Amino acid sequence: MSDVKILLPEREIPRQWYNVVADLPTPPRPPLHPGTKQPLKPEDLAPLFPMALIEQEASGQRWIDIPEEILNIYRLWRPTPLYRARRLEEALGTPAKIYYKYEGVSPAGSHKPNTAVVQAYYNKREGVRRLSTETGAGQWGSALALACRLFGLECTVYMVKVSYHQKPYRRSLMQVWGAEVVPSPSDRTEAGRRILAEDPDSPGSLGIAISEAVEDAAAHDDTKYSLGSVLNHVLLHQTVIGLEAKKQLALVDDYPDVVIGCHGGGSNFGGLALPFVADRIAGKEVRALAVEPAACPTLTRGPAAYDFGDTAQMTPLLYMNTLGHRFMPPGIHAGGLRYHGAAPLVTHLYEHGLIEAKAYPQRSVFEAAVQFARIEGLLPAPESAHAVRAAIDEALLAKEEGRERTILFGLSGHGHFDLAAYDAYLSGQLEDYELPEEMITRALAELPQV
Numbered sequence: 238m239s240d241v242k243i244l245l246p247e248r249e250i251p252r253q254w255y256n257v258v259a260d261l262p263t264p265p266r267p268p269l270h271p272g273t274k275q276p277l278k279p280e281d282l283a284p285l286f287p288m289a290l291i292e293q294e295a296s297g298q299r300w301i302d303i304p305e306e307i308l309n310i311y312r313l314w315r316p317t318p319l320y321r322a323r324r325l326e327e328a329l330g331t332p333a334k335i336y337y338k339y340e341g342v343s344p345a346g347s348h349k350p351n352t353a354v355v356q357a358y359y360n361k362r363e364g365v366r367r368l369s370t371e372t373g374a375g376q377w378g379s380a381l382a383l384a385c386r387l388f389g390l391e392c393t394v395y396m397v398k399v400s401y402h403q404k405p406y407r408r409s410l411m412q413v414w415g416a417e418v419v420p421s422p423s424d425r426t427e428a429g430r431r432i433l434a435e436d437p438d439s440p441g442s443l444g445i446a447i448s449e450a451v452e453d454a455a456a457h458d459d460t461k462y463s464l465g466s467v468l469n470h471v472l473l474h475q476t477v478i479g480l481e482a483k484k485q486l487a488l489v490d491d492y493p494d495v496v497i498g499c500h501g502g503g504s505n506f507g508g509l510a511l512p513f514v515a516d517r518i519a520g521k522e523v524r525a526l527a528v529e530p531a532a533c534p535t536l537t538r539g540p541a542a543y544d545f546g547d548t549a550q551m552t553p554l555l556y557m558n559t560l561g562h563r564f565m566p567p568g569i570h571a572g573g574l575r576y577h578g579a580a581p582l583v584t585h586l587y588e589h590g591l592i593e594a595k596a597y598p599q600r601s602v603f604e605a606a607v608q609f610a611r612i613e614g615l616l617p618a619p620e621s622a623h624a625v626r627a628a629i630d631e632a633l634l635a636k637e638e639g640r641e642r643t644i645l646f647g648l649s650g651h652g653h654f655d656l657a658a659y660d661a662y663l664s665g666q667l668e669d670y671e672l673p674e675e676m677i678t679r680a681l682a683e684l685p686q687v
């Protein structure tokens with residue numbers, strides 16, 4: 238019987254990130270300036286990002302070297318383990334082989350530090366003193382708080398107000414790592430004050446918090462902004478996940494028929510899938526499946542269009558599947574999957590039929606998560622549980638068809654900070670949410686004219 242954990246030594250941490258842009262059949266549509274609607278110039282982004290990241294954002298180079306300083310930090314949790322879910326396979330009675338790549342071993346408990354530390358590093362190198370960012374449930378905020386601490390930067394996190402009050406422990410984690418956490422909307426920014434004037438009790442949203450963090454960075458010379466998903470450079474940094482997974486599968490002489498990741502803004506899905514999508518572009522048969530919540534169905538129900546990344550319309554326009562920048566998703570428990578847009582690279586691959594997407598209502602997702610925890614032990618983050626659901630369904634399909642197949646999914650994080658959500662599920666209080674079409678139509682009516 239072969240191993241359950243397939244481990245790589247530290248010297249096998251990838252030394253380069255993979256940039257899928259080099260291999261795309263057609264170039265993706267460029268981001269546009271929010272005012273002029275013309276393609277963005279690098280200097281337009283300079284108030285927000287350090288030059289090194291702006292270059293990566295626009296890069297068409299296939300392989301990009303990972304600096305030694307980053308490799309040294311990656312060593313704190315990378316390589317992450319690849320598991321063979323033998324107990325799950327047996328419990329399902331499936332002929333399929335199920336592997337999962339577990340990113341919950343990072344200090345923040347998810348894949349997000351893979352890019353946070355890179356962003357902190359380049360900012361530090363270019364003389365930045367402070368980073369501002371937003372966070373929903375707190376995963377990204379805690380990853381950036383950690384990264385800033387490791388590289389000696391200050392960190393201001395605008396945290397969606399409802400989460401700030403409902404999820405105090407991620408806030409505590411950010412504060413342990415030394416970040417300043419501000420409930421959003423706040424009176425610190427024009428964007429926040431405007432929302433508060435309209436609705437003093439606004440629970441906040443990711444779109445509003447992004448507006449606040451961007452405004453904070455634009456208004457201060459020594460401060461830049463940091464985004465945890467969606468952008469090309471973020472997906473680039475996350476490719477260490479898929480590159481390691483490939484090496485680990487090669488060690489057991491295997492290769493996936495399908496690669497599955499949950500999809501919020503696209504970073505963990507992209508990070509795991511892009512190195513395999515490269516093979517697909519080169520002619521190999523491998524599917525990649527992005528899984529999202531039915532309550533925030535960006536890929537499966539949102540059109541591809543130019544849209545703002547934030548509510549206050551301050552960010553560049555990105556060509557992405559979107560539910561509209563004013564879309565307020567219902568308060569489902571997978572907080573990290575509630576963004577209105579998708580990564581432009583994911584949208585581009587989706588438009589070209591190079592990846593697939595699927596949406597699940599949250600109760601079936603939690604059912605899969607609990608099943609997984611009871612068989613494999615690990616407690617998935619509610620976000621990651623979307624991938625678990627889809628992997629189980631693929632395995633059951635294989636059983637029905639009596640076909641062997643190899644399934645690889647991303648377990649993007651652990652659910653130790655999400656036990657309130659599990660409580661709600663176990664006590665029968667969790668509800669599925671049918672998103673009415675008119676809610677989407679209404680939000681899409683506000684798409685910018687380009």
Ligand SMILES: *Cc1c(COP(=O)(O)O)cnc(C)c1O
Pocket residue numbers: 346347348349376377465466467499500501502503504505506573574618620621649650651
């Ligand atoms: C933030 C988060 C996600 C969603 O973000 P992506 O950019 O789509 O990866 C998924 N899983 C976990 C554990 C997260 O923290």
